[in-house]
Amino acid sequence: MNYIVRGIFWIGLYLLLVLAPLFVLLLVPAPPGTGFVNDLSLALGFAGAAMMAVMFVLTARFKRATAPFGIDLIYYFHRQIALVAVLFVVAHPVLLLVNDPGLWPYLHPAVSPLYLDAGIGSLLALLALVGASLWRKRFGIHYDGWRLWHLILAIVSLALAIYHVRGFGYYVNMPWKHGLWTLIALSCLLIVLYVRLLKPAQLLRHPYRVTAVEQERGDAWTLTLRPEGHAGFTFEPGQFAWLTLWHSPFALKEHPFSLASSAEERQQIRFTIKELGDFTRRIGTVQPDQLAYVDAPYGAFSIDRLQAPGYVFIAGGIGIVPIISMLRTLADRRDRRPLTLIYGYSSWERLTLREDLEALQQRLQLKVVYVLGEPHAGWTGETGMLTTELLARHLPPEKTELDYLICGPVPMIHAVERSLSACGISLMKIHSELFDLV
C-alpha cells in the first residue's frame, strides 16, 4: 500500500512537471492566440520540450522516486514516453509549415534567425538520439559508446530547444516566464552534475573489497564483496546493483547485476555473473582484494513486495541469480511456505548454482524441476522448452493463489507469461525480470 501511495505521488509529480511549463506560459499576461493550428503546434512544442527536460529526472536513478516502480519500469517508461515526446516535437514544425507554407523558406539556415536554427538542430539531435536507441543492437553500436552519445545528444537537444523557446519569445513574454526556462535548464544541468560527479564521489567514498572469486557451472563466476569501512546497504531479495570494476565510478562503466546473496546476510554481498561480452568475459580475472563500487539497491522484482501463500519461480540460464537470492533469503528466514522452482538450462553440467539449489532444498519446502535442452543419456527428467503442458504438469494444485517470478532470456519470459496465462494464472500474479534495460 505504501508503495501504491508513493507511486501515485510520483506519477502526479511527473504530470505536474511536464504540464506546468505549458500552463505557466499561458498565465496572465497570456499572449493573444495565433489561430488554433499554430497554438496547438506551440503547445505540442512546449510539452515536448518539458518532457525532454523531465527525462533527465527519470534517468537520474533517484532511489526514492524509482523505488515504488523499480528502475527497469522507469527505463521502460522513459523509452516509451520518449517516443511520445518525439512525436510532439516533430508535430510542432510540421503543423506550422502545413498551416502556413510561407514559412518554408525559413528552413534555409541563411534566411532563418539563429533561434530557428537552434530549433531545427534540437529536432535533429533528438531524432539521432532516438534512432540510435531504437536500432542500437541492429547497427551494432557498442553500449558504452551509445551511452556517452545518448547523454551528449540529450544535453545538446535540450539546450538548443531552450534557446529556441527563449529566442522566439512570443510565449515567454515576461521576464519571469523567461526565468522559468532558465530554471529548467539549470535543473537539468544540476541533475547531470549529480549523476556525473556527486553520485560517483559518494560511491568512491563507499568502496567494496572483493574477497572471493569462484568459478561456477555454465561459464559463470561468483564474486563476493565486503563493504570497506562502511555498513553497506540493505536490499530486498531479487533486487539488483550497478557494479563497477577496474575503473573509478566517475568512468560511468557500471553494469547491472542481480544480487545473488541472501538479503539477511549483512557483512557481504555476492554476484553470479555469466561470461557474455567485453566486461563479463573478464570477471574470471578479478583479483581477490581488488576494489569495486556498488550502486544499489534497484528493482522491484522481489518476494518482499508480494504477500502470497507460496511462490513459483521459473528460471532460464543465468536468470537463476535473483531467484537464488530470494531462496537464500527465505531459507535464512526459516520460511516454511511451499515453493516450486522450474529451472531450464542446456545441460546438467552447465546448470549454474545446481549444488547450492540442492543444499537449499534441505532448508526449504522447495520442489525443483530441472528442464534440460540437451539432456545426457539416461536423463529421466523434463526436457526441451518450458511449454504450457510442461508447466501445467508441475504447477501445484493451489496454483491460482501463488505468485510467479520469472527470470531468463527475453523470449523465454514472454513464452512463459503466455503459458501461465493459459494455465489460468492471473496476470497480476506474474512478475518478470528482464536482463535487458536498453
Ligand SMILES: Cc1cc2nc3c(=O)[nH]c(=O)nc-3n(C[C@H](O)[C@H](O)[C@H](O)COP(=O)(O)OP(=O)(O)OC[C@H]3O[C@@H](n4cnc5c(N)ncnc54)[C@H](O)[C@@H]3O)c2cc1C
Ligand atoms: C536488472 C539486470 C540484472 C542482471 N543481472 C545479471 C546477473 O545476475 N548475472 C549476469 O550474468 N547478468 C546479469 N545481467 C546482464 C548483464 O548486465 C549483462 O550481461 C552485462 O552488462 C553485459 O555486459 P558485457 O560488456 O559483458 O556484454 P556486451 O556484449 O557488451 O553487452 C551485451 C548487452 O548487455 C547490455 N549491456 C551491456 N553493458 C551494459 C551496461 N553497462 N548497462 C546496462 N546494460 C548493458 C546491452 O543490452 C548489450 O547489448 C543483468 C541485467 C539487468 C538489466
